[in-house]
Amino acid sequence: xxxxxxxxxxxxxxxxxxxxxxxxxxxxxxxxxxxxxxxxxxxxxxxxxxxxxxxxxxxxxxxxxxxxxxxxxxxxxxxxxxxxxxxxxxxxxxxxxxxxxxxxxxxxxxxxxxxxxxxxxxxxxxxxxxxxxxxxxxxxxxxxxxxxxxxxxxxxxxxxxxxxxxxxxxxxxxxxxxxxxxxxxxxxxxxxxxxxxxxxxxxxxxxxxxxxxxxxxxxxxxxxxxxxxxxxxxxxxxxxxxxxxxxxxxxxxxxxxxxxxxxxxxxxxxxxxxxxxxxxxxxxxxxxxxxxxxxxxxxxxxxxxxxxxxxxxxxxxxxxxxxxxxxxxxxxxxxxxxxxxxxxxxxxxxxxxxxxxxxxxxxxxxxxxxxxxxxxxxxxxxxxxxxxxxxxxxxxxxxxxxxxxxxxxxxxxxxxxxxxxxxxxxxxxxxxxxxxxxxxxxxxxxxxxxxxxxxxxxxxxxxxxxxxxxxxxxxxxxxxxxxxxxxxxxxxxxxxxxxxxxxxxxxxxxxxxxxxxxxxxxxxxxxxxxxxxxxxxxxxxxxxxxxxxxxxxxxx
Numbered sequence: 003x004x005x006x007x008x009x010x011x012x013x014x015x016x017x018x019x020x021x022x023x024x025x026x027x028x029x030x031x032x033x034x035x036x037x038x039x040x041x042x043x044x045x046x047x048x049x050x051x052x053x054x055x056x057x058x059x060x061x062x063x064x065x066x067x068x069x070x071x072x073x074x075x076x077x078x079x080x081x082x083x084x085x086x087x088x089x090x091x092x093x094x095x096x097x098x099x100x101x102x103x104x105x106x107x108x109x110x111x112x113x114x115x116x117x118x119x120x121x122x123x124x125x126x127x128x129x130x131x132x133x134x135x136x137x138x139x140x141x142x143x144x145x146x147x148x149x150x151x152x153x154x155x156x157x158x159x160x161x162x163x164x165x166x167x168x169x170x171x172x173x174x175x176x177x178x179x180x181x182x183x184x185x186x187x188x189x190x191x192x193x194x195x196x197x198x199x200x201x202x203x204x205x206x207x208x209x210x211x212x213x214x215x216x217x218x219x220x221x222x223x224x225x226x227x228x229x230x231x232x233x234x235x236x237x238x239x240x241x242x243x244x245x246x247x248x249x250x251x252x253x254x255x256x257x258x259x260x261x262x263x264x265x266x267x268x269x270x271x272x273x274x275x276x277x278x279x280x281x282x283x284x285x286x287x288x289x290x291x292x293x294x295x296x297x298x299x300x301x302x303x304x305x306x307x308x309x310x311x312x313x314x315x316x317x318x319x320x321x322x323x324x325x326x327x328x329x330x331x332x333x334x335x336x337x338x339x340x341x342x343x344x345x346x347x348x349x350x351x352x353x354x355x356x357x358x359x360x361x362x363x364x365x366x367x368x369x370x371x372x373x374x375x376x377x378x379x380x381x382x383x384x385x386x387x388x389x390x391x392x393x394x395x396x397x398x399x400x401x402x403x404x405x406x407x408x409x410x411x412x413x414x415x416x417x418x419x420x421x422x423x424x425x426x427x428x429x430x431x432x433x434x435x436x437x438x439x440x441x442x443x444x445x446x447x448x449x450x451x452x453x454x455x456x457x458x459x460x461x462x463x464x465x466x467x468x469x470x471x472x473x474x475x476x477x478x479x480x481x482x483x484x485x486x487x488x489x490x491x492x493x494x495x496x497x498x499x500x501x502x503x504x505x506x507x508x509x510x511x512x513x514x515x516x517x518x519x520x521x522x523x524x525x526x527x528x529x530x531x532x533x534x535x536x537x538x539x540x541x542x543x544x545x546x547x548x549x550x551x552x553x554x555x556x557x558x
Contacts, residue, residue, distance in 0.1 A: 051103065051104075051161065051204065052101045052102065052103055052104075052161060052162075053101065053102060053103075053104060053107075053113050053114075053159050053160070053161055054099050054100070054101050054113075054114045054159075054160040054161060054162070054163060054200075055100045055101065055102055055107075055111050055112060055113060055114065055147070056099065056100035056112075056114070056145070056147075057097065057098070057099050057100075057114065057117065057139060057143060057145060057163060057198075058073070058078070058097075058098050058100075058139050058140065058143075059085075059095060059096075059097060059098070059139060059140040059141040059143060059185070060072070060073050060080075060095065060096050060098055061093065061094065061095040061140070061188075062093075062094050062095075063092050063093060063094070064091075064092045064093075064094070065092055071084075071094050071095065071096045072096070073098050077100055078098040078099065078100055079098065079099050079100070079101055080096050080097070080098050081096060081097040081098070081099065081163065081164060081165055082096075083096070083097075083165045083167075083196075083287065084096060085097070085141075085165065085185060085187055085193075085196040086187070086193050087167065087193055087194060087196075087233070087286040087287060088286065089193055089286070090189070090193065093187075093188070093189055095141070095185075095187060095196075097163065097165055097185075097198070099163050109149070110149070111149065112147035112148060112149045113147060113148055113149075113150075113159050113160075114145050114146070114147050114159070114160040115146050115147065115148055115158045115159060115160070116145075116146040116158070116160075117143065117144070117145055117146075117160060117163075117181065117198060117200055118136070118143075118144045118181065118183075119141070119142045119143055119144070119181050119182075119183040119184065119185055119186070119197075119198060120142055120144065120183050121142055121186065123136055123138070123144065124136050124144055124146075134146055141185040141186050141187065142183070142185065142186035143185065143198070157202060157203045158202055158203075159202065159203065160200050160201070160202060161201055161202065161203060161204065162178075162200065162201035162205075163198065163199070163200050163201075164178075164198075164199045164200075164201075165185075165196055165197065165198060165199065166180060166196075166197050166199050166287070166289065166290045166293065167194040167195065167196055167197065167233050167234065167286075167287045167290045168194045168195060168197075168232075168233055168234035168235065168290055169184075169194075169195050169234065169235060170234065170235055170252075170254060170255065170294065171195070171197050171199075171290050171293070171294075172293055172294055172297045173199055173293060173297070174292075174293040174296040174297045174300055174331050174332075175201070175206075175293075175331065176206040176208075176332055177201050177202060177203060177204075177205065177206040178199055178200065178201045179199065179200055179201075179202070180197055180198075180199040181197055181198045181199065181200070183197075184196055184197050185197065185198060194233050194234040194286075194287075194290075195234075208330060208331070208332055208334075210334075210335065211305040211333055211335065212354060213271060213272050213305055213335070213351060213352075213353040213354065214353065214354045214355070214356065215353060215354065215355055215356040215363050215364070215522075215524050216271065216356065217356055217357075219356060219523060219524045219525040220521060220522060220523050220524065221271050221272070221353055221363075221364060221521075221522045221524065222268065222269070222270045222271050222272075222519060222520070222521045222522070223270060223271070223272045223273075223274055223366075223519070223520045223521075223522070224264070224265070224268055224270035224272070224273050224274070224517055224518070224519050225273075225274045225276055225420065225467055225469075225494040225517065225518045225519070225520065226261065226273060226274070226275050226276070226295075226494070226497050226517050227275075227276045227277065227278070227422075227468075227469025227470075227472075227493075227494035227495065227496060227497055227517075227518075228276075228277070228278045228311070228469045228470070228472055228494075228496040228497060228498055228501045229257060229261075229275070229278065229279045229280075229295055229497055229498035229500070229501075230253070230257075230278055230279075230280075230281035230313070230496075230498035230499075230500030230501035231253075231254050231257065231279060231280055231281060231285070231291040231292075231294055231295060231498065231500060232253065232254055232281050232284035232285050232291060232500055233284065233285045233286050233287045233288070233290045233291055233317075234254075234284075234290075235252035235253065235254055235255055236252060236253030236254040236255075236257075236281070236284060236499070236500045237253055237284070237500070238251035238252070238253045238256065238499045238500070239253070239499065239500065239501060239502050239503060239504075240502055240503035240504035240512065240513065241253075241256070241499055241503070242503065242511065242512035242513060242514055242537065243511070243512075243537070246537065251499065253498065253499040253500040254291075254294060254498075254499075254500065256499050256536075257497065257498045257499050257500065257515070258294060258295070258298060260497070260515060260536040261295070261298055261497065261517075262298060263540075264517055264534045265298065265299075265302060265304065266302075267534070268519055268534065270304060270519065271304070271305075272304070272305050272306070272307065272335075272351075272353070272366075273299055273304055273305070273306035273307070274306070274307050274308075274309075274366070274368070274420050275295065275306060275307070275308040275309070276309055276311075276420050276421070276422055276467065276468060276469040276494060277309050277310050277311025277312075277314065277371070277421075277422030277423075277469050277470065278310075278311030278312065278313045278314060278422065278469065278470070278498075278501065279291070279292065279295055279308065279310075279311075279314060280292065280313065280314045280317055280324070281313055281317075281498075281500045281501065282313045282314060282315060282316025282317035283313070283316055283317070284317075284500065285316075285317035285318065286317060286318055287317075287318055288314075288317040288318045288319040288324060289318075289319065289327060291317070292324065292327055292328060296328070296331050296334070299333055300331065300332045300333050303333065304333060305333045305334075305335050306333060306334060306335065306336075307334075307335040307336055307351055307366070307368060308325075308328050308334075308336045308347065309347045309368045309369065309370055309371075309420060309421070309422055310324065310325075310346065310347055310370060310422065311371075311373075311422040311423070311469065311470060312372070312373035312374060312384065312385075312422070312423070312470075315373070321345075321346035321347070321370075322338065322346055324346075325337075325338045325346050325347060326338075335351050336349075337349040339370075339394075340394060342390070343390045343391055343394045344370075344372075344388040344390045344391055345369070345370030345371075345372055345388070345391060346370055347368060347369070347370040348368070348369050348370055348391055348394060348395075349368055350365055350366060350367045350368065350398060350402070351365070351366045351368070352364070352365055352366075352402075352407065353365070353366070355411060355413075355524070356524075359411075360407060360410075361407055361408070361410040361411040362402070362407045362408050362411060362415065363411055363413065363415060363416070363524050364415070364416050364417070364418070364522055364524070365399075365402060365408075365415070365416075365417045365418075366417075366418055366419070366420065367395060367398075367399075367417065367418070367419040367420070367463065368419070368420050368421075369387060369391055369395065369419065369420075369421050369454075370391070370422075371384075371385065371386070371387060371421045371422045371423035371468075372384075372385035372386075372388075372423075373385055375448065375449065375450075377450075380449075380450075381448065381449035381450040382449055383446055383447075383448060383449050384423050384446060384447070384448050384449075384470075385423070385448060386423075386448035386450050386451070386452045386454075387421075387452050387454045388452065389452065391454075392452065392453070392454055392457050395454075395457055395461070396457055396460070396461060399417070399461040399462075399463075400461070403462075413524060413525070413527065414524075414527035414552070414553035415553075416464055416522060416524075416527060416529070416550065416553060417461070417462055417463045417464060418463060418464060418465050418466070418467075418520070418529075419458060419463050419465075419466040419467075420466070420467055420468070421466060421467075421468045422468060422469050422470050423446070423447065423448065423468065423470045424445050424446070424447045424468045424470060424471065424491070424493070425447055425448075425451075425454060425455050425466070425468075425491065426447045426448060426451040426455075427447075427455045427478070427480055427491060428445040428447055428468070428478055428491055428493075429444075429445045429447055430478070433478035433479055433480055433491070434476055434477075434478045435476065435477055435478060435479050435547075435557075435558070437545065437547070437558075438476050438477035438478075438492075438545055438547055439474070439475040439476035439477060439492075439493065439495070439533070439545050440473070440474065440475055440476055440508075440509060441474060441476050442473040442474055442505045442508045442509055442513070443471055443472075443473050443474055443505060443508075445471055445474065446470065446471055455480065455489065455491075458489055459480075459482075459488050459489050463489065464489070464490065464529065464549070464550050464553075464555055465489065465490040465491070465492065465520075465529065465531075465549055465550065465555075466489065466490070466491050466492070467491075467492040467493070467494055467518065467520070468491075468492075468493060468494070469493070469494050469496070471493060472495065472496030472501050472502055472503060472513070473495070473496065473502075473503060473504070473505045473508075473509065473513045474493040474495070475493050475494065475495030475516060475518070475533055475545075476492070476493055477490055477491065477492040477493070477531070477547070477549065478490070478491045478492075479491075479555075479557060487554075487555040487556055487557050488555055489555060490549045490550075490555060492518065492531065492549075493518075494516075494517065494518040494533075495515070495516040495517070495518065495533060496513075496515060496516075497515050497516065497517050497536075498515065499515060503515065511538075514535050514536055514537045514538055515535070515536040515537075516533045516534060516535050516536065516544070517533065517534050518531060518532070518533050519531060519532055519533070519534065519543075526551070526552070527550070527551070527552050527553035528548060528550060528551050528552070529548070529549050529550035530546060530547070530548050530549070531546070531547060531549055532544055532545060532546035532547075533545055
């Protein structure tokens, strides 16, 4: 009995000592961070890596040769976006952030937990702020910071800062939040609103989606061509009817409203953006334009794949940077493709069979048709698919056909391709199928024919679809030497109001923006296609035709 009481007393003493030691270590670590980083990194609410400790705005003028918009690089990291988008004539402004690794934080450092923009102290101008202390910075920026030792472990800690532009700017990255109010700049003029956007906590891992045939055996692709989105609201070109909405037309607003309505109506399984998503000339911040279309698909959980046109890289970002930005977004299937192949965005997407099958039922090939002709003297106009791309396509197609993922599929496997600039064969009027759509403008195909059409036929691709020529939306059918159908070549028609339309002399009432839909019935190995309009017969499937039956190209 005596020993039992001794055991109990000893246990209580050890428990009390453990609690005291734990409390002491907690207090010391909270103030001096005595625990090693390995332990901190294991904590569930921990944000490893960098945290933001300060944000400031640096302004300068071209008239002041001694002034600088670049602060001490030892302390500050500059977000490389001029808030005036280099259109301020004399004025320039840049956001700078101070960031530190958590292991480098000292007692005097203060971690940012919240950021707001406005003219008044959030404590007095917003409800629910209590007695929180906010610190003022230039540009109407307000920071709520704390020196508490474990603040950097909080999911509230600001870990990244960026700038987007335009009254219609949106965030497409998970974990990021765009602030409601634009940064307050002196003499903003007609420049697009600059908006802070912040990330809390660590980067959210992005998983590449796996497209799969639906339970009913069908798979629907919506091809969206030539969105021509800008930084900001954008200016409408050739909007029809001109009196729509009282004659007021913001290009990107109307384009995205149309896109949203047709997405909700058609409910596609995959979006293919076939180039000129960004109108480079009016996109001094291409990132803001990219996020506007991507956000439409991400919030609807629809996978999307992109290729580029001749205008995408005429803004602030080149092809490589645009692809890196796009492929790292949720639901993106976009890839740069092999570095040994000319162009950016030569890749394929396998659509798996229904259920849990690992076998491919449908393969989509996407290729970069580049921009303008590298030899204007001999071949005026636009560039063409290069030998390295065609060799890659042939080799990839052969490899996939003999892979277990393809040979294991027990139904008819189908293949399709998407490009931006049409092939030279689109020009041949004998190929154009009446009733499939409108031939309104001469196809601006390359002057040099690199014979990609024949490669498509040789490898069994059933159809190819392009964009580029906005007011063409017809399909053409090529035939072999025995006059049998061999390949469908379709146009999507332009979807965006930031690109040209018009052609009233050819199209009664002028051109209305549109998208093209391809529906694959894998049970019947059938492909149907139709278009949806932005104005007019919006509920009707326009020019619906069957282009493939039992896995074979057919005339209708």
